[in-house]
Amino acid sequence: MTESVIDMHTLGRQARQAARELARLTSDEKNTLLHAIAASLRRHQGAILAANAQDYAAAQAAGLTGAMLDRLYLDADRLEAIAADVQNVAKLANPVGQVIDERQMYNGMKLTRRRTPLGVVGVIYEARPNVTVDVAALCLKTGNAVILRGGKETMASNIALAEALREALISLGVTPHAVQLIASPDRDLVRQMLRLDSYIDMIITRGGAGLHQFCKEHSLIPVITGGIGVCHMFADSFLDLDVAIPVIVNAKVQRPTVCNALDTLLVHHSVAPDLIPLLAEALLPYQVEIRADVLAYPYFAAAAYPKLLHSTHEDFGTEFLDLILSVRVVEDLDEALEHIADYSSGHSDAILTLKTSHAERFMNEVDSAAVYVNASTRFTDGAQFGLGAEVAVSTQKLHARGPMALEGLTTYKWVGEGRWHVRP
Amino acid sequence: MTESVIDMHTLGRQARQAARELARLTSDEKNTLLHAIAASLRRHQGAILAANAQDYAAAQAAGLTGAMLDRLYLDADRLEAIAADVQNVAKLANPVGQVIDERQMYNGMKLTRRRTPLGVVGVIYEARPNVTVDVAALCLKTGNAVILRGGKETMASNIALAEALREALISLGVTPHAVQLIASPDRDLVRQMLRLDSYIDMIITRGGAGLHQFCKEHSLIPVITGGIGVCHMFADSFLDLDVAIPVIVNAKVQRPTVCNALDTLLVHHSVAPDLIPLLAEALLPYQVEIRADVLAYPYFAAAAYPKLLHSTHEDFGTEFLDLILSVRVVEDLDEALEHIADYSSGHSDAILTLKTSHAERFMNEVDSAAVYVNASTRFTDGAQFGLGAEVAVSTQKLHARGPMALEGLTTYKWVGEGRWHVRP
Numbered sequence: 001m002t003e004s005v006i007d008m009h010t011l012g013r014q015a016r017q018a019a020r021e022l023a024r025l026t027s028d029e030k031n032t033l034l035h036a037i038a039a040s041l042r043r044h045q046g047a048i049l050a051a052n053a054q055d056y057a058a059a060q061a062a063g064l065t066g067a068m069l070d071r072l073y074l075d076a077d078r079l080e081a082i083a084a085d086v087q088n089v090a091k092l093a094n095p096v097g098q099v100i101d102e103r104q105m106y107n108g109m110k111l112t113r114r115r116t117p118l119g120v121v122g123v124i125y126e127a128r129p130n131v132t133v134d135v136a137a138l139c140l141k142t143g144n145a146v147i148l149r150g151g152k153e154t155m156a157s158n159i160a161l162a163e164a165l166r167e168a169l170i171s172l173g174v175t176p177h178a179v180q181l182i183a184s185p186d187r188d189l190v191r192q193m194l195r196l197d198s199y200i201d202m203i204i205t206r207g208g209a210g211l212h213q214f215c216k217e218h219s220l221i222p223v224i225t226g227g228i229g230v231c232h233m234f235a236d237s238f239l240d241l242d243v244a245i246p247v248i249v250n251a252k253v254q255r256p257t258v259c260n261a262l263d264t265l266l267v268h269h270s271v272a273p274d275l276i277p278l279l280a281e282a283l284l285p286y287q288v289e290i291r292a293d294v295l296a297y298p299y300f301a302a303a304a305y306p307k308l309l310h311s312t313h314e315d316f317g318t319e320f321l322d323l324i325l326s327v328r329v330v331e332d333l334d335e336a337l338e339h340i341a342d343y344s345s346g347h348s349d350a351i352l353t354l355k356t357s358h359a360e361r362f363m364n365e366v367d368s369a370a371v372y373v374n375a376s377t378r379f380t381d382g383a384q385f386g387l388g389a390e391v392a393v394s395t396q397k398l399h400a401r402g403p404m405a406l407e408g409l410t411t412y413k414w415v416g417e418g419r420w421h422v423r424p
Numbered sequence: 425m426t427e428s429v430i431d432m433h434t435l436g437r438q439a440r441q442a443a444r445e446l447a448r449l450t451s452d453e454k455n456t457l458l459h460a461i462a463a464s465l466r467r468h469q470g471a472i473l474a475a476n477a478q479d480y481a482a483a484q485a486a487g488l489t490g491a492m493l494d495r496l497y498l499d500a501d502r503l504e505a506i507a508a509d510v511q512n513v514a515k516l517a518n519p520v521g522q523v524i525d526e527r528q529m530y531n532g533m534k535l536t537r538r539r540t541p542l543g544v545v546g547v548i549y550e551a552r553p554n555v556t557v558d559v560a561a562l563c564l565k566t567g568n569a570v571i572l573r574g575g576k577e578t579m580a581s582n583i584a585l586a587e588a589l590r591e592a593l594i595s596l597g598v599t600p601h602a603v604q605l606i607a608s609p610d611r612d613l614v615r616q617m618l619r620l621d622s623y624i625d626m627i628i629t630r631g632g633a634g635l636h637q638f639c640k641e642h643s644l645i646p647v648i649t650g651g652i653g654v655c656h657m658f659a660d661s662f663l664d665l666d667v668a669i670p671v672i673v674n675a676k677v678q679r680p681t682v683c684n685a686l687d688t689l690l691v692h693h694s695v696a697p698d699l700i701p702l703l704a705e706a707l708l709p710y711q712v713e714i715r716a717d718v719l720a721y722p723y724f725a726a727a728a729y730p731k732l733l734h735s736t737h738e739d740f741g742t743e744f745l746d747l748i749l750s751v752r753v754v755e756d757l758d759e760a761l762e763h764i765a766d767y768s769s770g771h772s773d774a775i776l777t778l779k780t781s782h783a784e785r786f787m788n789e790v791d792s793a794a795v796y797v798n799a800s801t802r803f804t805d806g807a808q809f810g811l812g813a814e815v816a817v818s819t820q821k822l823h824a825r826g827p828m829a830l831e832g833l834t835t836y837k838w839v840g841e842g843r844w845h846v847r848p
Binding site: 023024029064065090103105106111116118119197201202216217222223241243244246251255341359363364365367368369370373374375376378379380384385386396397398399401403404411412413414415416417418419420421422423 | 446447448466527528529533535540542543621625626640641644646647665668670671674675676678715725746765783787788789791793794796797798799800802803804809810820821822823825827835836837838839840841842843844845847
């Protein structure tokens with residue numbers, strides 16, 4: 001497939017037209033479509049796994065690391081899990097058509113607010129073939145057309161997956177333009193996509209900080225940014241260390257490579273002499289590297305913690321995505337709040353405290369998508385929150401914040417039903 | 425005031441700091457502040473009206489037109505109305521702190537979604553001094569700091585109004601940086617403002633299409649666009665003309681200079697021979713200029729309608745803001761829906777019909793912020809809808825759509841209250 005054959009305007013116009021068709025489907029019709037997609041994925045197993053093997057070999061040859069290779073890898077079990085997930089999406093309640101408000105206006109006119117599809121969603125994502133199917137399923141469920149632009153390392157897999165989706169759409173008489181894949185690694189197509197504001201209603205970006213910044217700079221379309229978590233935990237002076245330490249350890253080590261893992265621990269100075277030795281002991285088996293500030297360092301050193309460094313300024317406000325923890329001893333809650341206001345990415349931050357007034361202040365004053373009291377930051381996730389799905393974890397404040405699921409793929413319209421009402 | 429003294433980064437940082445202070449105020453404290461602002465506006469009447477007289481004289485000298493002059497003009501009555509409006513904002517229910525959802529997670533952890541202030545709102549608006557006060561009051565009510573950039577023609581008025589606001593803030597010990605005015609006509613400051621994404625959470629744009637496009641192009645911050653209404657009405661074949669004609673007339677003439685006024689009438693071909701002569705008679709007293717397509721023209725001509733032109737392509741998809749109406753005769757509902765999909769700005773569109781299935785299809789398929797059945801498009805307005813206020817009428821689909829009031833100035837956060845919960 002050469003770059004020159006992709007005309008982004010045509011693609012956008014087709015998506016817009018497809019969105020009008022999708023808006024007319026009932027919930028049952030959309031669920032039938034999702035089941036057809038699951039079946040089609042299973043039928044295409046051979047082609048999909050062959051394409052994925054090709055991507056995998058190329059990625060290995062290109063020297064990709066273990067975690068990235070693992071993310072792009074598919075086998076029969078993983079493909080089956082993807083198909084099963086599509087069937088699960090069919091079971092979720094559909095927000096489209098929901099009446100949010102219903103009221104009588106002063107003149108007797110009936111006014112309702114109804115949830116509707118957004119229209120066309122553009123998704124720019126990393127080299128994860130499961131996202132291609134997940135996002136398509138969630139968009140179709142909510143009546144949205146979708147334009148997909150996945151990582152170049154999974155291009156062959158995505159083409160094969162898109163073909164399976166296309167066949168399912170056609171088999172039910174739905175336009176195949178409802179799901180379109182930009183099957184080219186040309187970055188200029190992303191730039192063009194970001195300017196299609198007459199066709200695309202929302203851009204979802206999944207990837208690193210560089211991609212987010214690129215989209216912000218170039219997009220004429222509203223962009224949902226997220227997925228970058230510089231997460232904090234504040235261990236207050238009012239604390240039972242026996243229950244607190246396991247929460248800190250869980251937030252850091254349960255899955256260190258993801259956005260809701262802990263990056264920075266702030267410790268109240270009065271509890272530091274007791275907490276840090278116990279924490280050092282608890283973290284040791286996981287080989288967590290500690291980057292301690294000038295006040296925290298001596299306690300770790302006294303505990304003879306082996307993987308210990310002095311923190312630099314860059315160790316605060318950094319998302320490690322690794323078994324690394326920066327630790328700072330603070331004077332009090334105010335200093336902790338100040339630190340979080342300065343360094344948090346607004347994803348997930350937690351306080352560990354037995355004092356209700358401190359918990360209250362933390363919940364009110366920390367301006368993040370998710371704020372926790374006496375719990376791990378690792379809970380910020382659509383499935384954990386019971387949303388049944390997740391298209392992104394938004395760290396911006398408009399439209400959707402935190403785990404974003406089906407509702408985030410909808411908008412609403414106001415509907416006024418009159419009896420020949422005129423404005424006085 | 426010279427341009428060089430305005431450091432936008434300082435202004436942004438001060439606003440961010442002020443937002444943290446405002447987030448700590450109770451609803452009562454914010455309402456007290458609004459009453460203090462109303463009182464301060466009354467105390468500053470002399471200075472404000474003198475500054476406004478200066479703006480008015482300069483605008484007259486610059487040759488501004490009647491409607492623009494009228495919008496920037498203040499007198500004692502108008503200023504009193506502005507102060508009274510601020511007191512009314514104090515009476516509105518405050519969405520901040522509202523719990524949207526409350527649930528128990530699978531592990532017993534309590535999870536709530538709470539409405540919170542957005543943080544810092546930037547507003548770029550036309551030469552209307554009342555907006556300076558309205559928007560500041562709504563932002564303060566919802567705990568947001570605001571950066572205001574009003575039209576250059578009302579700079580002196582805005583400086584005087586901002587001084588009254590500042591005095592009220594200081595009198596209650598609230599930081600005056602909660603409301604900051606960019607007191608310079610330098611457009612480059614707008615460009616700088618649009619890049620302050622680390623300090624400003626949302627930009628609200630009120631003005632013409634050029635300003636909206638400028639903001640979309642240059643902003644790193646989410647922008648609420650709106651206020652541009654290319655509004656349609658479709659007169660179906662199933663119709664009682666006696667009740668339908670007054671609705672068309674109301675939508676066009678009741679206030680033609682605003683965004684929810686009717687621009688294009690689509691007439692079902694079977695009703696055109698009866699409807700158009702009656703419409704011509706009803707519009708005549710208002711001197712509405714008709715721009716009729718090739719099928720509609722003969723009916724208006726036969727009625728000897730005096731202000732009649734042949735429509736050009738530009739007459740469809742244009743917001744007239746004037747006593748001008750484009751008219752097209754269509755084959756059926758499908759053609760009307762197609763026309764609206766192609767030309768509507770997504771603001772307000774209406775159908776006049778006695779047939780329920782047609783009304784249903786119109787409500788479902790027209791993708792606009794407000795959709796009406798048998799009612800005038802003129803109702804799309806925060807006050808008419810009973811929202812008590814309006815900061816903008818959004819024609820985009822994310823965050824807020826249609827009349828946007830206090831709720832549109834908030835976001836939410838997820839709050840997890842655990843008992844030392846860890847992720848399994």
